[in-house]
Amino acid sequence: MDAKTPAALRDAAANTPARPTQDEAEDAVRTLLAWVGDNPDREGLRDTPKRVVKAWRDWCxxxxxxxxxxxxxxxxxxxxxxxxxxxxxxxxxxxxxxxxxxxxxxxxxxxxxxxxxxxxxxxxxxxxxxxxxxxxxxxxxxxxxxxxxxxxxxxxxxxxxxxxxxxxxxxxxxxxxxxxxxxxxxxxxxxxxxxxxxxxxxxxxx
CATH class of the missing domain: 3.30.1130.10 (GTP cyclohydrolase I, C-terminal domain/NADPH-dependent 7-cyano-7-deazaguanine reductase, N-terminal domain)
Incomplete structure (x- = not known):
């Protein structure tokens, strides 16, 4: 960001914590899958954490x-x-x-x-x-x-x-x-x- 970037956006960027790693993000998805009551290790969900993180990278x-x-x-x-x-x-x-x-x-x-x-x-x-x-x-x-x-x-x-x-x-x-x-x-x-x-x-x- 440069001097032309609105001040509110510069302040928000400055206060943003460091991003977790890809592995940490995928672990968070696995935790959520288990929390809703499913098994993150079953075949249909095994690659879901990777897919979810990839999707959120696009959405954000x-x-x-x-x-x-x-x-x-x-x-x-x-x-x-x-x-x-x-x-x-x-x-x-x-x-x-x-x-x-x-x-x-x-x-x-x-x-x-x-x-x-x-x-x-x-x-x-x-x-x-x-x-x-x-x-x-x-x-x-x-x-x-x-x-x-x-x-x-x-x-x-x-x-x-x-x-x-x-x-x-x-x-x-x-x-x-x-x-x-x-x-x-x-x-x-x-x-x-x-x-x-x-x-x-x-x-x-x-």
Whole structure:
């Protein structure tokens, strides 16, 4: 991480303890398998610890990526374009930090460029970086907006995330059709009501 990385992320990284080894992580899975009442040594579960650790390495790969680095390559030759740049229906695949259960949905992200733009795939990549961490949806929504504002010096950013939380659909209250919507508006999107309305209209059309 460099100076362009949001301060909250730098502080969190600095306070993160050293990672256990691969073997230690696999042993933890074996312990959990035994705790739920199964036999970690039976044929069907013998390789499960290795598979689970590999899966979590993918699901949490956002910890090893820096959004500021992804957004560092920008383009200035845009013929003076200064209106909304927006991506809709970006897949969100995350896990909640309270139960480590899947959070599945979509993100809609818009920004107002100042003097430069970024490749559109980079915006989707930033969403993926923050999604592939243990998260709350509220924090993730704000992190996406903060990263775009800081790294690109954007005039404004709007983010809407619409997702279903499996910790609510498959356990606890068991309400499978409940969707959670979170929004963050920064810069001109925060101060300009008409601009926010344009963003929401574009979301409705997505």
């Amino acid at each position: 790969s956002g910890y090893d990526a820096d959004p500021a680095e992804v957004l560092s390559r920008t383009f200035e030759d845009v013929q003076g374009y200064d209106d909304i740049v927006m991506l809709t229906n970006i897949d969100v695949e995350s896990h909640c930090e309270h139960h480590m259960a899947p959070v599945l949905g979509v993100a809609h992200v818009a920004y107002l460029p100042s003097d430069r733009v970024v490749g559109i795939s980079k915006i989707a990549r930033v969403v993926e970086i923050f999604a592939k961490r243990l998260q709350t949806q509220e924090t993730m929504t704000a992190q996406i907006a903060d990263a775009l504002m800081e790294a690109m010096n954007a005039r404004g950013v709007a983010v809407l995330v619409d997702a279903k939380h499996q910790c609510m659909t498959t356990r606890g209250v068991h309400h499978p059709n409940v969707s959670t919507i979170t929004t963050t508006f920064a810069g001109e999107f925060k101060t300009d009501e008409e601009l926010r309305a344009r963003f929401m209209k574009l979301v409705d059309r997505a």
